[in-house]
Amino acid sequence: MGEIALSAKKLNVYYGEKHAVHDVSLDFAEKEVTALIGPSGCGKSTFLRSLNRMNDLIPSCKVTGEILIDDRNINGTDTDVVALRKKIGMVWQRPNPFHKSIYENIAFGPRYHGIKNKKQLDEIVEQSLRKAAIWEETKDRLHKSALALSGGQQQRLCIARTVAVKPDVILMDEPASALDPISTSKIEELISELKQDYSIVIVTHNMHQAARVSEKTAFFLNGHVVEYDKTETIFTNPTHQRTNDYITGRFG
Amino acid sequence: MSAKTADKIATGVIVFITGLIALALIGLLGYILFRGLGHISWHFLTSPPETIRKGGGIGPQLFNSLFLLVLTMVITVPLGIGAGIYMSEYAKAGKITSAIRLVVEVLSSFPSIIVGLFGLLVIVNKFNLGFSLLSGALALTIFNLPLMVRITEQGLRSVPVQQKEASLALGISKWKTIRSVQLPIALPIVLSGSILAAGRIFGEAAALLFTAGMSSPRLDFSDWNPLHSDSPLNPMRPAETLAVHIWKVNSEGLAPDATQIAAGASAVLIITVLLFNLGARALGRYMHNKFTASK
Numbered sequence: 001m002g003e004i005a006l007s008a009k010k011l012n013v014y015y016g017e018k019h020a021v022h023d024v025s026l027d028f029a030e031k032e033v034t035a036l037i038g039p040s041g042c043g044k045s046t047f048l049r050s051l052n053r054m055n056d057l058i059p060s061c062k063v064t065g066e067i068l069i070d071d072r073n074i075n076g077t078d079t080d081v082v083a084l085r086k087k088i089g090m091v092w093q094r095p096n097p098f099h100k101s102i103y104e105n106i107a108f109g110p111r112y113h114g115i116k117n118k119k120q121l122d123e124i125v126e127q128s129l130r131k132a133a134i135w136e137e138t139k140d141r142l143h144k145s146a147l148a149l150s151g152g153q154q155q156r157l158c159i160a161r162t163v164a165v166k167p168d169v170i171l172m173d174e175p176a177s178a179l180d181p182i183s184t185s186k187i188e189e190l191i192s193e194l195k196q197d198y199s200i201v202i203v204t205h206n207m208h209q210a211a212r213v214s215e216k217t218a219f220f221l222n223g224h225v226v227e228y229d230k231t232e233t234i235f236t237n238p239t240h241q242r243t244n245d246y247i248t249g250r251f252g
Numbered sequence: 253m254s255a256k257t258a259d260k261i262a263t264g265v266i267v268f269i270t271g272l273i274a275l276a277l278i279g280l281l282g283y284i285l286f287r288g289l290g291h292i293s294w295h296f297l298t299s300p301p302e303t304i305r306k307g308g309g310i311g312p313q314l315f316n317s318l319f320l321l322v323l324t325m326v327i328t329v330p331l332g333i334g335a336g337i338y339m340s341e342y343a344k345a346g347k348i349t350s351a352i353r354l355v356v357e358v359l360s361s362f363p364s365i366i367v368g369l370f371g372l373l374v375i376v377n378k379f380n381l382g383f384s385l386l387s388g389a390l391a392l393t394i395f396n397l398p399l400m401v402r403i404t405e406q407g408l409r410s411v412p413v414q415q416k417e418a419s420l421a422l423g424i425s426k427w428k429t430i431r432s433v434q435l436p437i438a439l440p441i442v443l444s445g446s447i448l449a450a451g452r453i454f455g456e457a458a459a460l461l462f463t464a465g466m467s468s469p470r471l472d473f474s475d476w477n478p479l480h481s482d483s484p485l486n487p488m489r490p491a492e493t494l495a496v497h498i499w500k501v502n503s504e505g506l507a508p509d510a511t512q513i514a515a516g517a518s519a520v521l522i523i524t525v526l527l528f529n530l531g532a533r534a535l536g537r538y539m540h541n542k543f544t545a546s547k
Contacts, residue, residue, distance in 0.1 A: 052421060057413075059345065086423025096414035099437050099544040108432070109422040145544065158418070165422050 004068075005030040005199035006051065006088070006169050011065035011075075013046050013055065020046045022223045023065075028169070033191060033200045035210035035231065038220030039251065044203045047220070048171050051201065052088040053081050069168075086113065089162035093174040095154035097146035097161070102129075102138050105146045105157055109165040124164055132160035133190055152183025159190060163198075170194065172202040176209065188213050207247055211235050219243045281522065288519025291512045297520070300470070301497070301513070304506045310517050312468045315484055316385070316491040317454055317524075320464065323389040323487060324396065324453050329446060331393070332400020336442075339401060340408035341430055360398035364459040367395045372462035383490040388464025395459055396449040403445025407438030436543035443536035450532070451525050457495040465490035466500055494521050 006028045013021035021043040028034050036044040046055070053074070055061040066073045074084050098105050106125045115121055125142070129135040134156040138149070146157055155175060162170055172191075176184040191200060191213045204210050210217055211231060218228040219242075227234060227243045238244045245251055295309060302308030339356075343349040371391030381387045411434045419429040435442075468491055471484045478485040492500070494517055501507075502514045 054417060054421065057417070057420070082420075082423055082425050084423070085421055090417075090421040092414060092417070094414065096412070096418045098415065098418065098433055108419075109424065112422075112424050112428060161418075161422065 003030040004028065006201075007068045008047070008051070009066040009068065011047065011050060011063065011067065013043070013050055014062045014064075015046075015058070016060040020223055021050070024223075024225050026218055026225065026228060028199055028201055029216070030199050031195055031197070032215040033195050033202060033213050035214035035217045036201065036203045036220060037205075037207060037210050037217060037246075039246070040205075042220040043223040044218075044220040045173050048173055048201060048203050050075075051169075051171055052085050052090055053079070054090065056081060086165055087167050088169045088171060089165065089167035090171045091155070091158050091162055091173070091175045094178050095151055095158050097149070097154050097157050099145070099147060101143045102146045102149070102157065103142040105161050106164045109161065113165060128160040128164040129157075131163050131194070132156045133186065133193070134160060150183075152179050152186060155179060155183065155187060156190065159187075159194075163194070167198065169199045169201065172200060174203055174205060177205055184209075207235075219246060221246070284515070284518050284522055288515040288517070291516030292519060296516055300468075301501075302507055306507060306509050308507055308509075308513060310494060310497060310513070310520065312471050312484075313492055313494045313497040313517070314520065314524075315471070316464075316468060317494040317521075319484070320385055320388055320392070320460075320491065320493055321450060321453050323385060324392045325446070325450060327389055327393045328396050328400055328449060332397050332445075332449075333404050333442065335397070335401045336404020337408065337430060337435075340405040341426070341434075356398045356401055359394070360402065362395065364395055364456060367391055368459035368462045370394070371459065376463055382488070383463065383465030383467075384488045385464055385491045386487045388460050388491065388493075389487070391459050391463040392453050392456060395456070396452060399449050399452075400445060403448070404438070404442050407441030407445070408434055410441060411437045436540070439540050439543065440536055443532060443539075447529055447532045450528055454525050454528070455495055455521065457493070457499050460493055460496050461499075464493060464496070466492050466496055468492045494524075 004027045008024055008026050011021060011024045012019065024043075024047055026034075036048065038044050049055050050063045051067060053063075055063055063075060065075065067075045069084075069087065073079075098108065100108065103125055106128050107121045110121060110124050115124065126135060126139075129138055134153060137153060138157070141148075146154065149157060155178075159170075159175075175191075176187045179187065188209060191202065194200060202210075202214065214231045216229065217231040217234040219226045219234065219238075219240075221242060227238055227240050229239075234243060235247055238247065295307075297309065297314060298311045299307075299309030300312055301310060339349070339352070343352070368391060371387060371394070375381050375387045375390050376383060381390075408430075415433050415437065416429055419433045420426070424433075469482055469489055472480075472482045473484055475483045476485055477483050478487065480486060481489060498514050498517045498521070501510050501517070505513065507513065
């Protein structure tokens with residue numbers, strides 16, 4: 001196992017009175033895919049959103065514990081959240097491209113982070129779209145609205161947009177669950193490509209998907225991590241009865 | 253009664269009500285235009301009014317109305333959008349925020365004559381701005397700000413939260429996100445709010461009687477230095493607007509053609525508002541397309 005890209009230590013998340021995530025400690029290895037699985041409402045998405053401080057947007061939400069990146073806790077009030085989010089990108093369940101052109105969707109981030117040179121931006125746009133395997137489909141319509149793309153294309157565009165600001169970690173919250181099977185397999189291929197350069201944490205409902213794309217898997221239940229191990233082990237020889245029940249489809 | 257019959261009756265009633273409203277509006281518009289259009293000429297639009305003789309125009313009043321509109325919008329729009337952004341994106345839910353919201357609601361349904369009297373006491377007398385375009389513009393700002401604030405807030409709230417999250421997740425600051433992601437999407441709503449405000453400014457008379465005044469000095473349309481007292485651009489001069497002029501001519505006009513003048517001026521007022529509406533919509537569509545690259 002390589003270096004640790006990101007780790008959570010005793011992370012607790014509360015929505016008002018509701019204790020959504022209990023004492024979760026997980027290490028995410030660099031340039032690996034880690035899958036978070038579990039039934040709906042088990043806290044896996046909430047946990048994911050805490051990692052790039054997205055839960056700051058929800059006033060009733062409180063997150064305690066540590067999130068470490070390069071041995072520095074980023075879950076403090078003194079953390080520069082804007083700079084942090086540049087390092088930890090995110091892709092959502094429903095594709096959410098900006099209401100802008102395809103080009104602007106990609107260039108928006110890098111330009112804000114200081115790249116003004118047109119040529120350099122053009123290059124970043126092309127590279128990012130290539131990395132997300134959508135360049136061929138979009139190169140002739142870069143200045144058309146991104147909203148005219150299909151759902152699967154929009155999702156790949158969103159991944160390209162995230163890649164364009166060169167994050168270290170990419171969080172994906174069920175990135176393929178709103179897509180058709182062909183688009184889903186494209187996204188899965190893409191994830192396998194992306195892990196050569198990025199550390200990926202992916203929440204998924206689809207256990208086959210977790211088995212296909214990830215190196216490690218964490219099983220969440222009622223806000224607790226029941227088991228965290230190599231994906232192979234989780235799916236073939238889990239330690240806990242509950243994990244076994246879930247992956248064999250007895251509940252969830 | 254079967255569900256099908258009930259459905260038919262409901263549809264019929266709704267269509268009838270809508271038709272009635274449309275008919276009333278078309279009738280009103282037609283009546284005003286029919287009575288007024290005949291009186292409109294280049295001479296009528298450009299020459300100053302006459303007190304007792306025939307053949308007066310509405311030139312200065314039309315100019316005053318347009319100038320007041322621009323002046324008020326220049327003050328209202330930035331303030332309204334700023335406060336709207338605060339209410340939607342920065343204000344934390346709590347007692348103070350709900351108090352502000354309540355005040356805004358109350359202010360937006362304030363009778364304009366009260367705003368006029370307030371303007372007279374505070375802006376005209378206390379701050380000694382006199383009967384002037386600026387006093388009028390400030391009174392109308394008080395009158396229109398709540399509308400602008402509310403519309404901007406609503407516009408921003410209608411932007412999907414996923415758009416905001418997507419931008420923040422790229423490491424983009426809150427302000428840049430508001431400016432470059434949320435506001436362009438909210439633009440059509442903000443713009444229709446501005447049009448609404450503009451229509452109210454253009455048609456307003458009561459609030460202006462005591463603030464912008466009921467007289468217009470002789471204007472020298474060749475002098476565009478805003479510091480000169482008879483320059484049309486001087487914001488410190490009294491200015492009778494078109495709506496006030498209609499009221500005055502109708503109630504105390506001495507000219508023999510007072511009725512025609514009022515009718516003509518009313519038609520001009522309506523046509524101008526209509527043109528402004530169409531123009532603003534076209535501009536809004538153009539800007540929206542430009543920002544969002546949609547067709």
